[in-house]
Amino acid sequence: MGPNVVLVTGVSRFLGGHLAARLAANPAIDRVLGVDTVQPGRDLLRRMGRTEFVRADIRNPLISKVINNAGVDTVVHAAINTHTGPGGRATLKEMNVIGTMQLLAACQQSPRVRKVVVRSTCAVYGSSSRDPAVFTEDVEPKDLPSSGYAKDAVEIEGYVRGFGRRRPDVDITTLRFSNLIGPRIDAMLARYFMLPVVPTVLGFDARFQLLHSEDALAVLERATLGDKTGVYNVAGDGVLMLSQAIRRAGRVALPLPSPSVPAVTQLFRSARLVDFSPEQLRFLNFGRVLDTTRLRETFGFTARWTTQQAFDDFVRGRGLRPVVEPEHIMALERRAGDLLSRLR
Numbered sequence: 001m002g003p004n005v006v007l008v009t010g011v012s013r014f015l016g017g018h019l020a021a022r023l024a025a026n027p028a029i030d031r032v033l034g035v036d037t038v039q040p041g042r043d044l045l046r047r048m049g050r051t052e053f054v055r056a057d058i059r060n061p062l063i064s065k066v067i068n069n070a071g072v073d074t075v076v077h078a079a080i081n082t083h084t085g086p087g088g089r090a091t092l093k094e095m096n097v098i099g100t101m102q103l104l105a106a107c108q109q110s111p112r113v114r115k116v117v118v119r120s121t122c123a124v125y126g127s128s129s130r131d132p133a134v135f136t137e138d139v140e141p142k143d144l145p146s147s148g149y150a151k152d153a154v155e156i157e158g159y160v161r162g163f164g165r166r167r168p169d170v171d172i173t174t175l176r177f178s179n180l181i182g183p184r185i186d187a188m189l190a191r192y193f194m195l196p197v198v199p200t201v202l203g204f205d206a207r208f209q210l211l212h213s214e215d216a217l218a219v220l221e222r223a224t225l226g227d228k229t230g231v232y233n234v235a236g237d238g239v240l241m242l243s244q245a246i247r248r249a250g251r252v253a254l255p256l257p258s259p260s261v262p263a264v265t266q267l268f269r270s271a272r273l274v275d276f277s278p279e280q281l282r283f284l285n286f287g288r289v290l291d292t293t294r295l296r297e298t299f300g301f302t303a304r305w306t307t308q309q310a311f312d313d314f315v316r317g318r319g320l321r322p323v324v325e326p327e328h329i330m331a332l333e334r335r336a337g338d339l340l341s342r343l344r
Contacts, residue, residue: 002028002029003029003073003074003115003225004029004030004031004074005030005031005032005033005070005071005072005073005074006023006029006031006032006033006072006073006074006075006076006224007033007034007035007067007072007074007075007076008020008023008032008033008034008035008076008078009035009058009075009076009077009078009079009099009103010035010036010077010078010079010080010081011034011035011036011040011044011048011051011053011078012036012037012038012039012040012041012044013078013079013081014184014185014186014213015078015119015213015216015217015220016034016036016076016079017034017040017044017047017048018044018047018217019076019078019217019220019221019224020032020034020048020051021044021047021048022217022221023051023221023224024048024049024050024051026225031052031070032048032050032051032052033051033052033053033054033066033072034048034052034053034054035054035056035058035063035066035079036053036055036056037055037056037057038055039053039055040053054066057099058079058099058100058102058103059094059095059098059099059102060102061102061106063102063103064105064106064109064110066106067106067107067110067113068109068110068112071112072110072113073112073113073114074113074114074115074116074117074224075103075107075113075116075117076116076119076220076223076224077100077103077116077117077118077119078220079095079099080096080100080118080119080120080121080152080153080156081096081149092149092152093152096152096153096156097155097156097159100156100159100160104116104159104160104162104163107163107170108163108166108167113167114169114170114171115170115171115172115173115224116160116163116170116171116172116173117172117173117220117223117224118157118160118172118173118174118175119175119177119220120153120156120157120174120175120176120177121149121150121153121176121177122176122177122178122179122233122235122288122290123145123150123153123279123283124141124145124150124153124154124157124176125139126143126144126145126150126279126282127279127283127285127286127287128141128142128143128282128286129286130142130143131288133289134289134290134291135233135288135290135291136233136291136293136294137176137230137231137232137233137291137294145279148277148278148279149277149279150279157174157231160172160174171227171229172229173228173229173230173232174230174231174232175219175220175223175232175234176231176232176233176234176290177211177216178208178209178210178211178233178234178290179208179209179210179211179283180210180211180212180213180216181210181211181213181310181311182212182213182310182313182314182317183313183314183316183317183318184213184317185213187213188274188280189210190314190318191274192274192284193245193246193251193314193315193320194249194318194320195251195268195274196251196252197251197252197253197254197323198246198249198251198252198253198254199254199256199261199264199265199268200242200243200246200253200254200255200256200284201255201256201258201261201281201284201285202255202256202257202258203255203258204242204284204285204286205241205242205243206241206242206283206284206285206286206287207241207287207289208239208240208242208283208287208288208289208307209235209236209238209239209240209288209290209307210235210236210240210307210310210311211235211236211303211310212236212303212304212305212309212310212313215234215236215303215304215305216234218301218304219234219295219299219301219303222299222300222301223299228299228300230294230299232292232294232295232298232299233290233291233292233294233295234290234292234295234301234303235290235292235303235307236303236306236307236309236310237292237302237303237306237307238306238308239289239307240307240308240311242284242287245311248308248311248312248315249311249315249320250315250320250321250322251320251323261281265281
């Protein structure tokens with residue numbers, strides 16, 4: 001049976017709001033409830049169509065009344081946040097971890113809930129020099145994340161597994177998204193590559209995968225409407241090196257010695273340009289690559305955009321222009337080559 005009454009959390013942000021819009025456009029779904037502490041913007045609210053917006057805080061046990069009174073049978077938890085807001089790290093952790101605990105407690109108490117979809121992250125694998133070349137869903141990380149959003153995600157998945165043991169009758173789908181990017185989404189990597197001068201760590205060139213925001217919406221929608229359960233890595237095919245991505249965006253890399261990186265990243269954080277957390281810095285050092293075989297063969301989904309295509313679409317969509325024109329770089333390279341040939 002498909003979903004009849006769907007509740008989506010985090011509808012004031014891109015994924016939650018646009019997912020609610022897609023589900024509301026599906027005539028097979030009777031009702032769509034969108035929950036958040038703040039109302040979506042006017043344009044997003046218009047896109048959400050017949051979605052019923054409910055201003056509620058999932059950290060509050062009253063979320064149970066919302067689920068019971070509406071007869072919700074499917075819950076999509078898309079409200080997991082990656083950005084540290086005005087309340088700082090403590091507020092972020094409370095929203096992510098305590099909010100998930102209360103939401104799952106409400107689902108546990110409701111006999112009508114039969115499906116839960118959780119947006120998670122590949123950050124649960126951590127990033128270290130001892131990592132495998134490719135992470136499958138069953139690989140245990142060498143170093144568990146010890147702070148920040150990545151640690152929140154590890155705790156959230158632990159609570160999801162506990163909920164599954166207490167309610168084995170509920171279908172649970174956990175989607176571990178790779179880093180999101182796209183012309184319409186505000187994400188850490190998007191802000192990072194929009195800097196005219198991009199700080200990197202001297203001696204490191206991370207491999208990473210990306211997930212286009214439209215693919216993220218598509219896989220969330222399929223998970224909501226379908227019957228596939230389990231944990232799935234979600235990413236676009238292929239990889240990019242950090243140095244390649246910087247060149248494709250037309251940015252200028254600024255390699256920094258490791259001891260100076262914290263001070264520079266604190267400067268960017270204070271200016272509210274990019275929120276560099278410790279786990280994000282480790283990711284930019286060592287990178288992370290996912291195996292998506294289970295997503296393709298079991299879940300039946302292949303990302304439309306490869307990692308490279310997703311990044312190029314972001315660059316085009318944001319209208320990024322090269323900080324230094326390519327012909328100037330080529331001219332400097334020619335002069336350097338001429339100088340070296342004379343020295344020989």
